[in-house]
Amino acid sequence: MANYRETIAKNVAPLLKDGDFVNLGVGIPTLVGNFLPEGVDIILHGENGSAGIRGRLAENVYEDAGTFLEWERTHKGEMTDYTVGHKDLLDAGSRPITLVPGACNFDIVTSFTMPRGGHLDKTVLGAMQVAQNGDLANWLVPGQMATGMGGAMDILAGTKTVIIATTLTAKNGRPKLLRECTLPLTAVRCVSTVVTEKCIAEIRDEKFHIVSMYPGITEEEIREAIDADIIFDDNMQIMVE
């Protein structure tokens, strides 16, 4: 498992289907865009006002302020091409992006009408904790981390299918898949599926159903890493390497 982040992203990608309108969160979820199957038509939503994101520009464009400001000077105003980039065309992480033909841009009220109103099919987000009833915590560690919830709560309030892309355990080794979340929640009973580097778990009947495992990983390893009710599916699948 050379690159666990890529492993997770590669295994989320097949869960996105032809015609889906999808929001990808920051971090591992953003990587999913790199692994979408050929010929599958998926529209990516950017909550800052895009439907039809192609991807980010090369990192050297924004690695330092001077380079970025210089790039802006040559990609501004009327000199515009959504397939090349523009200083006013960014993703929710403030990185320059390009769009696909047929894409559109809109204001923030319209942008949040999409998830909250049930118009978005799927979202892929990171997690600090997921509970077996589908509760998600991913925005606040009291006294330690305060970045704000951004748009996550609104996206979770109305999006039909919520996929979590995360490592199975935290950096300190503690389980992230729990009976109950101990951190402040982002939303209640919202998660459908959790994709980790070792297994894929579907949440049904307040249990984690392990439906797929990474080659070489044992049931024992999974049991030790999850502090919740789990069931190993009879028809166990093998994750993409």
Place this chain on the structure above:
Amino acid sequence: MKNKVITIDKAMTFVKDGCSLMMTGFGQSGSPRHLIRALSKTDVKNLHTISDDLGVAEHGFDQTISALVNNKQISKAECCFIGQNPEASRQYIEGSLDIDFIPMGTFAERIRAGGAGIGGFYTKTGIGTLVEEGKETKVINGEKYLLELPLRADVAFLHAYKADRAGNAIFKYTARNYNTVMATAADTVILEAEQIVEIGDIEPDEVQLPGVFVDYVVEAEEDIL
């Protein structure tokens, strides 16, 4: 139609100590960088800001709201996300900057309510979380919703790619973000534009922000376009 173009110095006279200030922008895009830079050179303090975030400082892009954070000109902020400005996190944890975090869709809709004469609305966003605490809830069609109230400001700073002298404006790509809604929800609305054209030069059906919402127009300087 009235010519609303003023100098950036004149624009600064509308921002007073302790006033509430809306600023557009989602990170870099659509941020009124020229107005912010001018404000960062004044002595105005104790600002109550209402903005998506508090700037993007991680790559040294200090011409967004991070300039006001660095100067400690903000005492209270209502915003959604500060993950791209470590200095804002530092001031928040230290206690010198009071932040009220609001879910982004709720934030946008509260501003819309404030600008549209709507006294509040019920939303499912935040149910079962810290956001619900202290708020009235109501079951509608069998589902629980919470009441959110409108949000307005004394002054709003906006950024357009192009505007005419009457304030009719056009935005590029994702820079539209909060511009169209914040323009409706402040007592004094100041729009900076990269390009100012004569009244009549923009086709009526190409206008994205009606000039009737804009009080003043300021020309953005070339250097940080």
